[in-house]
Amino acid sequence: MKNIAVIGSGTMGNGIAHVFAQTKYKVRLIDISQEQLDKGMAIISKNLDRMVTKEKITAAVRQMTLDNITAHTTLDAAAESDLVIEAATENEKIKLSIFKELDALCGPDTILASNTSSIPISKIAAVTNRPGKVIGMHFMNPVPIMKLVEVINGKETSSATSATVMELSRNLQKSPVEVNDFPGFVANRILMPMINEAIISLQEGVAGVMEIDSVMKIGMAHPMGPLHLADFIGLDVCLSIMEVLHDGLSNDKYAPSPVLIELVKAGDLGVKSGQGFYRYERGSKELIVSDRFAKN
Ligand SMILES: NC(=O)c1ccc[n+]([C@@H]2O[C@H](COP(=O)([O-])OP(=O)(O)OC[C@H]3O[C@@H](n4cnc5c(N)ncnc54)[C@H](O)[C@@H]3O)[C@@H](O)[C@H]2O)c1
Structure with a gap:
């Protein structure tokens, strides 16, 4: 995997983009609001500055991380991605419409993940033609600091998709835990x-x-x-x-x-x-x- 798209540049989306970019993935950060994108990029930059000051990363890593992120206002920027992580507003109608659109835009191998806190993954998967490649990746706030990723298998998520997402989460230096699709997850x-x-x-x-x-x-x-x-x-x-x-x-x-x-x-x-x-x-x-x- 190389190309990642993150949908939503709010509290969670900018943190998710940061973590992937710092791990050398190319990230397209997408939000309907240019203001939210600007705010998200400013937060990432500020958090990176703090990490440089604390000597957790070098100035070169800071620059590489920022260079790995591009900001976009339309979903078609996600078309070439290997993995899309949706972290848009927690609203079922918004999420279902995003997944329907992503399913039409992305190639058949793209994995579509949601950071939802409460919407069933199987319900999201049902609006796509690739339920085996739809999964939950529930990051915790603040994303650059918190180690847990709850990896949520929907009813039809394939074991290959779960294995890929577990490995990918470990690459991000996170500690993923696999759970099933029940209200509130774990x-x-x-x-x-x-x-x-x-x-x-x-x-x-x-x-x-x-x-x-x-x-x-x-x-x-x-x-x-x-x-x-x-x-x-x-x-x-x-x-x-x-x-x-x-x-x-x-x-x-x-x-x-x-x-x-x-x-x-x-x-x-x-x-x-x-x-x-x-x-x-x-x-x-x-x-x-x-x-x-x-x-x-
Ligand atoms: N905040 C938390 O502590 C937390 C923790 C875990 C999971 N989550 C989940 O993460 C998701 C995002 O939460 P948040 O707190 O970052 O929300 P937020 O309100 O900070 O950000 C949501 C962003 O989504 C954007 N958006 C709305 N509709 C969109 C669309 N159609 N296309 C692209 N962007 C769109 C908004 O402009 C906004 O910038 C939710 O599903 C939430 O349940 C949140």
Whole structure:
């Protein structure tokens, strides 16, 4: 494999493009928005600068990585790729239409992968004429740092496709793990109910925000407490994944906490909106519990 296309230049897409380009693949980064492409390239450049400063890579590797990426605004730039990784907005209609178009554009040997957090890989594969070559590659945020890639086999993903993607992920210095196509896969099926339970504990008054996070940090050696992590992921994203688990697994143990629903309705989405369980102020690293949950 030589030529990779990454669809979507948001949080995940620019990270995925970075990692492939630094491993000497030629990457075409594609987004419908030129502004998002510019932003994505600026983030890659900034992250590379930081790596040079920390002496993790040389200035020559930084330059090679940037030279390996070209930015495009139309999907036909993906036509010559050996592998396409779709990391566009988490919306089923958008993803299905991208895969339909990619299937028509790309050669029969191209593997089409999705970075989706919650849409079934088999459903995506079904809109193509190559279900054996459709697979999930679920990277974690931030992509250049996090080692895990959940490799998701759809019902019809061929073993050759899985083997290729596992090997490719190892080439990126990642640690891929193969899982099957169930709602939430493994990472979100286990992580999100834990976050939801932390919110229910808060709602029932078991403990405050800081205390719940401290128990998990100190007691379970989690680098970040579940409520703080939820703010980072985005409470809207947490809610939508809980809804996928609740609907997909038909079990009320996955029902999203009313407090989570309320926060999303109020626009308190965590770090991205400036407030969730904590309040985020520019330039400040101090953790301050948001007014809604602050104790008197
Ligand atoms: N953010 C995370 O922590 C995380 C973690 C793992 C997986 N994911 C998954 O990765 C995917 C991307 O998430 P994100 O957080 O990077 O989203 P994002 O909103 O930061 O970026 C999405 C990008 O897709 C672009 N886009 C929308 N429609 C498009 C189209 N038709 N063609 C090309 N580009 C299009 C948007 O312009 C935007 O730049 C989602 O499927 C999400 O579930 C996200």
